[in-house]
Amino acid sequence: MNPRLAAARALTPVLLGKASLGTTLPEYLNRVAPRDRGLAQELAYGAARWQPRLSGLAEKLLQKPFKAADKDLEALLLIGLYQLFYTRIPAHAALSDTVGCVDALKKSWGKALINAVLRRAQREGQELLTTLEHDPVIRTAHPRWLQKSLKAHWPEHWEEICAANNQHPPMTLRVNQRRISREDYLAQLQQAGLAAQPCTFSSDGVQLDAACDIQQLPGFAEGYLSVQDEAAQLAAHLLEPKPGQRVLDACCAPGGKTCHLLEYQPQIAELVALDLEASRLKRVQENLDRLQLSARLIAADARNTAQWWDGQLFQRILLDAPCSATGVIRRHPDIKLTRHPEDISALAELQGQLLDALWPTLAVGGILLYATCSVLPTENREVIAAFLARMQGARELDLGLKCGLTQPQGRQLFPQINGHDGFYYAKLLKVAAQPRVQEKLS
Known part of the structure; x- marks a missing residue:
């Protein structure tokens, strides 16, 4: 399959709001020649990354918007525009190859349309984009609701956050220091011709100068490393499981933090890893097997403790x-x-429900680490503030982190600072098995 067609096919249900690229793209990549899969992936993700900007331009170039039934043509147009403005693909190749894909969509009327719009974009597109720059949706390539939310919550940082969101992320590794030290693994990478640097905040982290196929990484099959962003690597260090403790990883898939907890503390008495979907636990088990680790995996809704909890208290809980x-x-x-x-x-309501459900499973003196990969306070500090207000037996602990911004509750990490993902952490200590505030008052 033509890589441009594959990218457009994968992007179409995403534009319709029916799926994510993570679910649609693999099927189409399998139909593309191996040498062209990287291009197909770049086009699909690139068009999605710049969609608000590209769609704003397309709106100016089209006489009327596409109907829902023609989202495949719209996706193909976005793929074409992305090539013209964000890749080094020669314009003639981008035009001819993209227009050539229309035949496969069985909409012959669209061929002249796509051709005309792309040619006009080639002539006038940069000037049109300049005239649209006053609109922050176009300028930042973020949907209006998100752009407004970021601006409202982070007035001094929102444009930097948006700019970071539009960058390609680094490839970061977590070294399994049960098997090899970070210094020795950096030496192995150097011998393999792969330039890398130690991460600043995670003592297990290594950031590659350039991304590569995981199979090129020395020791991957042997369990020397995992691919995991530096911000996510902080969870195990913040939770600090001790020997003999019982640990719960709620909402565990795909298992990166599950495995890191076991690497961090090999003498955990038992690690229970929950996820709502049994299919997602297969990935967790694959990671455990590769790293030669063991955990008890349970497919269940963490809120329904009667479904999965055996009544034995946990000393540590990770709620990602x-x-x-x-x-x-x-x-x-x-x-x-x-x-x-x-x-x-x-989501904020769900997060509060999870905290309420899991808190009774935590022993007095135990610690719950709350984490999200969100930069929106509604899901972060506001959730924790509300929980602390209604749960008298909970106390917030200092995280001791040097990255991110201190919040009234917890700490917010941003993607534009230090190169890691946007993340939020709050650390809660159970000081007493007290009832919720409203229960005590009744």
Whole structure:
């Protein structure tokens, strides 16, 4: 399959709000020649990354918008525009190869349209974009609801956050120091001709100067390393599990933090890893097997403790809560298309429900680490503030982090500072098995 067609096919359901690139793209990549898969992936992710900007330009170039039934043509047009403005592909090749894909969509009427719009974009597009720069949606390539939210919450940082979201993320590794020291692994990378630097805040982290196929990494199959962003690597160090403790990793898939907890503390008595979807636990098990680690995996809704909890208390809980993922847009740019403003309040409610459900499973003196990959306070400090207000037996602990910004509750990490993803952490100590405030008053 033509890589441009594959990218457009994968992008179409994303534009319709029915799927993410993570679910649609693999199927089409399998139909593309191996040498062209990188191009197909770059076009799909690039068009998603710059979609608000490209769609704003397309609106000026088209006489009327595409109908829902013709989103495949719209996707192909965005792929074409992305090539013209954000790649080094020669314009004639971008035009001819993109227009040539229309035949496969079985919409012959669209061929002249795509050709005319792309040719006009080639002539007038840069000037048109300049005239549209006054609109922050076009300038930042972020949907209006998200741009406004970031500006409202982070007036001094929002444009930098948006700019970071539009960059390609670094490839960061977590060294399994049960098997090899970070210094020795850096030496192995150097011998393999792969330039890398130690991370600043994670003592297990290594950042590659340039991304590569994981199979090129020395020791990957042997379990010497995992691919994990530096911000996510901080979770195990912040939770600090001790020998003999029982640990819960709620919402664990794909298992990066699960495995890191076991690497960090090999003498954990038991690690229980929960996820709502059994299919996602397969990936967790694959990671455990590769790293020669063991955990008890359970497919269940963490809120329904009667479904999965055996009544034995945990001394440590990691709640990496479902969130908007607005801190990892640079890795998943289709979040700009798949997330909507009404999602945020629903996610905050879910996060509060998870905290309430898991707190009774934590022993007195135990620690719960709350984490999200969001940069929106509605899902972060506001959730923790509300929880602390209603749960008298909870106390916030200092994280001791030097990265990010201190918040009234917890600490916010941003993608534009230090090169790691956007993340939020709050550390809670259970000082007493006290009832919730409203229960005590009743």
